[in-house]
Amino acid sequence: MAQNSRPTSLLDSLGEEIIRIVTPVSICMFLVVVLVSVLNEDSSNSASVSSIATIAYNESSSDSDWDKFIGALWNSLAFVGIVIVATFILVLLFYFRCTKLLKIYLGFSAFVVLGFLGGEVALFLITDYSFPIDCITFVVILLNFSVVGVIAVFMSKMAIFVTQGYLVVIGMLVAYWFTLLPEWTTWVLLVAMALYDLAAVLLPIGPLRILVELAISRDEEIPALVYEARPVTQNNSSNATGVARRRVWRETSAVNSDSIEDQNSGALDSDSVGNNQNGENLVSAEEGRHQERISELTAPLIEQRLNYHRQMQEEDSSGGGFPIERIGLGSSGAIKLGLGDFIFYSVLVGRAAMYDFMAVYACYLAIVAGLGVTLILLVLYQKALPALPVSIFLENAFYVLGRKFRSNLDFGIKTPNRKLLQEVEFFKPDMDGGIP
Amino acid sequence: MTVAAGIGYALIALGPSLAVFVAVISKKPFLILVLLSSTLVWLISLIILSGFWRAFLPLETTQWWPFMILIVTSVAFQEGVRILSWKLYKRLEEILDAFADRIAKPRLYLTDKMQIALAGGMGHGVAHAVFFCLSLLTPAFGQATFYVEKCSYMPFFLVSSLIALAFVTIHSFSMVIAFNGYAEGKKVDQLFVPIVHMAAGLLTLVNLVSGGCVIGVPLLFILATWTLMHCGRMVWRRLTENRNRPGSS
Numbered sequence: 125m126a127q128n129s130r131p132t133s134l135l136d137s138l139g140e141e142i143i144r145i146v147t148p149v150s151i152c153m154f155l156v157v158v159l160v161s162v163l164n165e166d167s168s169n170s171a172s173v174s175s176i177a178t179i180a181y182n183e184s185s186s187d188s189d190w191d192k193f194i195g196a197l198w199n200s201l202a203f204v205g206i207v208i209v210a211t212f213i214l215v216l217l218f219y220f221r222c223t224k225l226l227k228i229y230l231g232f233s234a235f236v237v238l239g240f241l242g243g244e245v246a247l248f249l250i251t252d253y254s255f256p257i258d259c260i261t262f263v264v265i266l267l268n269f270s271v272v273g274v275i276a277v278f279m280s281k282m283a284i285f286v287t288q289g290y291l292v293v294i295g296m297l298v299a300y301w302f303t304l305l306p307e308w309t310t311w312v313l314l315v316a317m318a319l320y321d322l323a324a325v326l327l328p329i330g331p332l333r334i335l336v337e338l339a340i341s342r343d344e345e346i347p348a349l350v351y352e353a354r355p356v357t358q359n360n361s362s363n364a365t366g367v368a369r370r371r372v373w374r375e376t377s378a379v380n381s382d383s384i385e386d387q388n389s390g391a392l393d394s395d396s397v398g399n400n401q402n403g404e405n406l407v408s409a410e411e412g413r414h415q416e417r418i419s420e421l422t423a424p425l426i427e428q429r430l431n432y433h434r435q436m437q438e439e440d441s442s443g444g445g446f447p448i449e450r451i452g453l454g455s456s457g458a459i460k461l462g463l464g465d466f467i468f469y470s471v472l473v474g475r476a477a478m479y480d481f482m483a484v485y486a487c488y489l490a491i492v493a494g495l496g497v498t499l500i501l502l503v504l505y506q507k508a509l510p511a512l513p514v515s516i517f518l519e520n521a522f523y524v525l526g527r528k529f530r531s532n533l534d535f536g537i538k539t540p541n542r543k544l545l546q547e548v549e550f551f552k553p554d555m556d557g558g559i560p
Numbered sequence: 561m562t563v564a565a566g567i568g569y570a571l572i573a574l575g576p577s578l579a580v581f582v583a584v585i586s587k588k589p590f591l592i593l594v595l596l597s598s599t600l601v602w603l604i605s606l607i608i609l610s611g612f613w614r615a616f617l618p619l620e621t622t623q624w625w626p627f628m629i630l631i632v633t634s635v636a637f638q639e640g641v642r643i644l645s646w647k648l649y650k651r652l653e654e655i656l657d658a659f660a661d662r663i664a665k666p667r668l669y670l671t672d673k674m675q676i677a678l679a680g681g682m683g684h685g686v687a688h689a690v691f692f693c694l695s696l697l698t699p700a701f702g703q704a705t706f707y708v709e710k711c712s713y714m715p716f717f718l719v720s721s722l723i724a725l726a727f728v729t730i731h732s733f734s735m736v737i738a739f740n741g742y743a744e745g746k747k748v749d750q751l752f753v754p755i756v757h758m759a760a761g762l763l764t765l766v767n768l769v770s771g772g773c774v775i776g777v778p779l780l781f782i783l784a785t786w787t788l789m790h791c792g793r794m795v796w797r798r799l800t801e802n803r804n805r806p807g808s809s
Contacts, residue, residue, distance in 0.1 A: 134660045143589035
């Protein structure tokens with residue numbers, strides 16, 4: 125049959141890089157939704173986590189809407205303020221070439237997130253499902269899990285699948301903790317972070333911009349937690365091995381030929397010390413933790429800058445305008461996304477999961493659309509771009525629309541009996557008791 | 561009725577689409593993107609519709625004709641959106657062909673075009689299933705089930721899953737038929753899709769009558785099967801024509 129011998133179609137490889145980023149983001153969101161729905165079944169959310177994000181105001185359900193909003197605003201301002209301070213400290217450290225310190229801090233943060241946050245989530249699950257396990261086994265397993273995680277994200281010589289998996293788990297854990305914040309605080313915080321992201325990356329005095337420019341001028345890498353999609357090779361996506369990518373800045377002239385050869389040879393580069401898998405880290409919303417942990421927050425934002433900047437570098441070197449050309453030519457480019465983006469996207473979806481499955485679906489679509497738009501803008505502007513704003517704003521819009529507008533319509537169109545469905549809604553809380 | 565039942569109902573509605581997704585769509589990343597965008601477009605169209613109808617809902621009447629108006633307007637709107645999607649698709653095809661020329665790859669094959677149409681249709685279908693079936697399934701994960709008086713033969717969740725399954729099939733394949741109809745200029749195909757969609761929508765009104773779902777649901781499935789067969793015949797015809805002609809269409 126003629127079809128066996130015809131060359132592979134355009135459609136086989138188009139859009140592959142985007143899917144490689146959308147898939148882990150989707151998995152992370154899905155896991156957060158599952159965690160939220162499984163663990164919060166009796167949620168009245170009264171026992172909200174007191175954390176740094178709520179130092180200014182602790183919301184209680186008896187306050188009026190306006191009070192909640194003002195309180196949330198104060199919380200967010202405090203939070204963003206701390207993030208700004210932490211980012212500047214980071215920039216300072218980087219300026220004074222304390223990279224060792226940064227890397228150690230990174231590993232430490234990853235350990236804390238996996239060990240403590242992961243441990244607490246595991247404890248919730250164990251208590252909810254009465255899973256029989258003793259303390260010592262639990263501690264041993266947890267310790268091993270965390271240490272492997274730290275090695276996976278901090279040092280690079282591990283199968284890329286393991287690294288990616290651990291990054292997604294870290295993102296999921298932190299996002300889950302964020303969903304425990306009071307409602308209004310979460311919304312306003314997300315918007316505030318999106319605005320901050322916009323400012324920090326695009327304004328000339330933004331700390332992230334300074335950081336990336338420093339990194340470029342010194343031709344070093346910023347240690348940070350970055351999710352890297354597998355590089356796309358020429359032959360077939362399934363052949364892509366987890367080859368460590370070299371530092372992009374050095375290779376501006378040689379990326380095309382060299383990195384492709386490197387990939388095909390599959391050998392790890394000796395440069396891998398400066399490799400991307402280093403991570404800096406993320407948030408911790410724990411109560412009573414140290415201030416420094418907040419600087420972890422800055423990492424996600426750095427990542428975004430970093431990623432897109434690298435993306436840009438790769439494109440420049442491959443002569444590129446349109447990134448799709450690189451896909452076709454099997455270049456070594458791989459899209460990277462900061463872990464902070466994973467977290468903030470998942471937080472909103474997790475929040476939506478507390479109300480209604482529809483809102484989750486609408487928000488998920490909005491995020492993916494926002495991500496797509498950001499990638500397109502990246503191509504158009506050839507600059508480092510913040511990943512948060514478009515998605516967060518779209519997501520908020522869809523969430524509001526989803527809740528306000530659609531609840532009436534759903535039950536009007538194409539359903540057998542509308543009155544029935546009103547009854548279903550009414551009976552929902554009683555459903556578990558059994559209905560004749 | 562326990563988690564198993566809940567998952568069961570979800571799979572009744574979405575199982576075949578999951579199979580098609582894994583077998584066909586997940587192999588080509590572009591198709592996944594098409595699926596996601598068409599789901600988004602469907603969602604947006606639904607939001608617009610609900611914005612428009614918000615003034616009139618909730619319909620407190622037990623008569624059937626307000627629902628009919630609701631269904632007719634919604635179906636008409638969505639068919640309009642389908643025509644818009646066709647126009648967008650033509651532009652996309654041009655862009656992709658130009659790009660293919662630029663990187664010296666072959667232009668879009670006929671099967672590629674049909675796969676894009678299938679992905680688009682499935683996006684609509686999956687969105688329909690999620691919004692009209694999965695959203696109602698949350699109580700099904702609990703310990704009881706729910707029956708409706710007017711259709712006391714099956715649990716309510718089962719009925720809605722079956723209806724969703726029929727609609728998913730109709731949506732997925734009518735997009736292929738519609739795009740092909742527009743491409744070839746065949747009136748039969750072009751009119752087939754809106755008529756089937758409208759008929760399917762109106763058939764669900766039969767469920768308002770007591771015991772109506774015994775008639776309504778099988779008829780809906782007959783419509784879905786008819787769509788499937790028509791699409792199969794059309795695809796077969798085009799592929800054989802194409803093979804007999806040298807070069808791709």
